[in-house]
Amino acid sequence: MTEPYLVGLDLAGRRVVVVGGGTVAQRRIAGLLAAGADVEVVAPEATTAVEGMATAQELRWTARGYADGDLEGAWYAVACTDDAGVNAAVAAEAERRHVFCVRADDAPAGSAVTPAVGRHDGLTVGVLAGRRPRRSAAVRTALVEALQAGLVDDSAEPVRPGVALVGGGPGDPELITVRGRRLLARADVVVTDRLGPRELLDTLAPHVEVIDASKIPYGRAMNQARINELLVEHVRAGRFVVRLKGGDPYVFGRGFEEVLACVDAGVPVTVVPGVTSAFAAPAVADVPVSHRGVAHEIVVVSGHLAPGDPGSLVDWPALGRLRGTVVLLMAVERIAAFAAVLIDGGRPADTPVAVVQDGTMRIQRSLRATLATVADAVREHGISPPAVVVVGPVAGLAAGPVTS
Numbered sequence: 213m214t215e216p217y218l219v220g221l222d223l224a225g226r227r228v229v230v231v232g233g234g235t236v237a238q239r240r241i242a243g244l245l246a247a248g249a250d251v252e253v254v255a256p257e258a259t260t261a262v263e264g265m266a267t268a269q270e271l272r273w274t275a276r277g278y279a280d281g282d283l284e285g286a287w288y289a290v291a292c293t294d295d296a297g298v299n300a301a302v303a304a305e306a307e308r309r310h311v312f313c314v315r316a317d318d319a320p321a322g323s324a325v326t327p328a329v330g331r332h333d334g335l336t337v338g339v340l341a342g343r344r345p346r347r348s349a350a351v352r353t354a355l356v357e358a359l360q361a362g363l364v365d366d367s368a369e370p371v372r373p374g375v376a377l378v379g380g381g382p383g384d385p386e387l388i389t390v391r392g393r394r395l396l397a398r399a400d401v402v403v404t405d406r407l408g409p410r411e412l413l414d415t416l417a418p419h420v421e422v423i424d425a426s427k428i429p430y431g432r433a434m435n436q437a438r439i440n441e442l443l444v445e446h447v448r449a450g451r452f453v454v455r456l457k458g459g460d461p462y463v464f465g466r467g468f469e470e471v472l473a474c475v476d477a478g479v480p481v482t483v484v485p486g487v488t489s490a491f492a493a494p495a496v497a498d499v500p501v502s503h504r505g506v507a508h509e510i511v512v513v514s515g516h517l518a519p520g521d522p523g524s525l526v527d528w529p530a531l532g533r534l535r536g537t538v539v540l541l542m543a544v545e546r547i548a549a550f551a552a553v554l555i556d557g558g559r560p561a562d563t564p565v566a567v568v569q570d571g572t573m574r575i576q577r578s579l580r581a582t583l584a585t586v587a588d589a590v591r592e593h594g595i596s597p598p599a600v601v602v603v604g605p606v607a608g609l610a611a612g613p614v615t616s
Contacts, residue, residue: 215340215342216324216325216340218327218338218340220336220338221247221287221288222247223244223247223248223249223287223288224247224248224249225248225249225250226249226250226287226288227249227250227252227285227286227287228244228249228250228251228252228286228287228288228289228290229251229252229254229282229283229286229288229289229290230244230251230252230253230254230289230290230292231253231254231255231278231282231289231290231291231292231293231298231299231302232253232254232255232290232291232292232293232294232316233253233255233256233257233258233259233262233273234255234258234259234292234293234294235259236292236316237253237255237258237259237262237290237292238259238261238262240290240292240314240316240326241253241262241265241271243329244290245265245270245271249288251270251271251272252271252272252273252274253266253271253272253273253274254274254276254277254278254282255273255274255275255276255277255293256275256276256277257275258273258275277298278293278298278301278302280301280305281305282302282305283302283305283306283309283311284309286306286309286311287311287312288311288312288313288324289302289306289311289312289313289314290313290314290316291303291306291313291314291315291316291317291322292314292315292316292317294317296317296318299315299316299317299318299321300315300321302315303315303321303322303323306323307323312324314326319343320343325340325343327339327340327348327352328340328341328345328348328349328351328352328353329352330352330353330355330356331356332356332359332360332366332390332394333359333366333394335359335366337352337355337356337359338352339351339352339355359394360390360393360394360397361393361397361415371398371400371452372452372480373447373448373449373450373451373452373480374447374452374453374479374480374481374482375443375447375453375454375455375470375474375479375480375481375482376392376395376399376452376453376454376455376481376482376483376484377455377457377461377467377470377471377481377482377483377484378392378395378396378454378455378456378457378461378484378486379392379457379458379459379460379461379465379467379484379485379486379487379488380392380405380407380408380409380412380456380457380458380459380486381409381458381459381486381487381489381492381572382458382459382487382488382489382492382493382571382572383407383409383458383489383570383571383572383573384409384572384573385409385411385412387409387487387492387572388409388412388486388487389484389485389486389487391484392484392486393412395454395484396412396416396454396456397415397416398452399416399420399452399453399454400419400420400421400446400451400452400453401420401421401422401423401446401451401452401453401454402416402420402421402422402423402453402454402456403423403425403439403442403443403453403454403455403456404422404423404424404425404426404456404457405425405426405456405457405458406426406458407457407458407459407489407598408456408457408458409456409458412456423442425439425442436466436469439455439470440469440470440473440474443455443470443473443474443479444473444474444477444479447474447479447480448479455470457486458486458489458598459486459487459488459489459490460485460486460487460488461483461484461485461486462483462485463488463490463512463541464514464516464541464542467483471483488512489541489571489572489598489600490512490539490541490600491539492571492572493568493571493572493599493600494539494566494568494571494600494602496568496571496572496576497566497568497571497576497578499566499568499578499602499606499607499609500606500609501537501539501602501606502536502537502606503606503609506605506606506609507535507536507537507604507605507606508536509534509535509536509537510536510537510539511531511534511536511537511538511539512539512541513526513531513538513539513540513541513543514526514541514542515540515541515542515543515544515546515547515550515601516542518546518549519549519550519553528550528553528554528557529553529556529557529558530557531554531557532553532554532555532556532557532558532559533557533558534559535604535605536604537602537603537604537605537606538554538602538603538604539600539601539602539603540600540601540602540603541600541601542597542598543599543601544567544569544590544595544596544597544599544601545597547567547586547587547590547601548587550601551565551583551584551586551587554583554603555583555584559583559603560583561582561583561584562582562583562584563582563583563603563604563605564580564581564582564603564604564605564606564607564608565580565581565582565583565586565601565602565603565607566578566579566580566601566602566607567579567580567581567586567589567590567595567599567600567601567602568599568600568602569595569596569597569598569599570598570599571600577593577595579593579595580607580608583603586601
């Protein structure tokens with residue numbers, strides 16, 4: 213059997229008919245829509261997702277069984293019903309009309325084969341493995357992961373000088389975004405925070421300069437103005453700089469200050485959002501920050517200033533009146549004051565509280581208490597920054613004993 217000829221089809225604005233509305237069709241349709249195809253689905257029934265795409269007018273859904281003639285004017289067809297006879301009829305019509313057709317149930321019986329496809333930074337990778345889909349998918353995934361990790365250099369030209377402000381996520385190196393990981397692999401200079409995914413630094417090439425801009429709570433820290441100066445200085449020296457920050461750069465991370473500094477200096481800057489620890493740390497400790505019928509609001513609050521501090525912008529009495537979830541960051545040192553002000557504002561003293569230290573890391577620890585007991589529990593268990601505090605009924609949904 214001859215091997216298929218691998219080619220890229222320009223389907224933008226061209227009619228594509230998908231016969232079948234099940235999960236296989238749903239998977240194929242996503243790629244077709246991304247290619248700009250004019251998709252019509254022919255099927256008596258469709259999955260909720262396919263129906264939703266039709267309702268949103270992303271495609272047309274003809275809600276009936278296939279009939280000969282449905283492929284008129286088509287450039288490409290996909291036969292993916294659960295009836296082999298129908299799929300054969302679609303392929304036969306496609307053959308008569310000179311329309312390439314994929315048969316999802318019997319690949320050799322179609323005139324086209326869908327490769328395992330992956331995408332990375334404008335690059336499309338397609339793999340065919342002699343009609344062995346698991347092998348082609350495995351090779352595709354390995355290639356894309358290698359590109360994302362910088363193990364394969366796909367750059368046709370040098371990276372232009374500039375700054376990428378990258379949110380590294382809550383700490384686990386696997387929770388950085390794909391784009392963040394890719395840009396990190398192309399950096400000349402990395403200016404990193406203490407809470408950035410430190411294990412990724414060991415994967416950098418030997419020539420990459422790493423600058424520690426850590427801020428230790430209540431300890432030494434690099435001045436923010438100096439960090440801003442470093443970003444600008446290195447770009448002006450012709451380097452591509454990744455500013456690697458923990459969590460998301462714009463969630464109490466001073467990210468926008470650094471963007472403004474770059475813009476003021478005329479330095480190109482791009483922002484790559486990250487997974488914020490405010491939600492990720494509770495999640496890995498089995499604490500949902502929202503739950504149907506339990507919490508309809510989530511408020512994320514910085515605890516770097518005590519209640520009553522003249523510089524505080526937090527309306528603590530208002531937070532005390534809320535019934536939903538309050539997530540406190542940078543709050544461990546002042547947890548007694550925060551608990552007291554929430555109780556004074558109206559929160560019941562027995563409101564559940566969860567505290568997660570070093571969320572997503574190997575050394576992660578967590579405890580559960582109430583507003584009345586959390587300060588003593590934090591002290592007893594030696595909880596220290598970085599830690600995320602979740603206040604509200606959702607903290608009582610987590611499995612495990614309550615620390616009193």
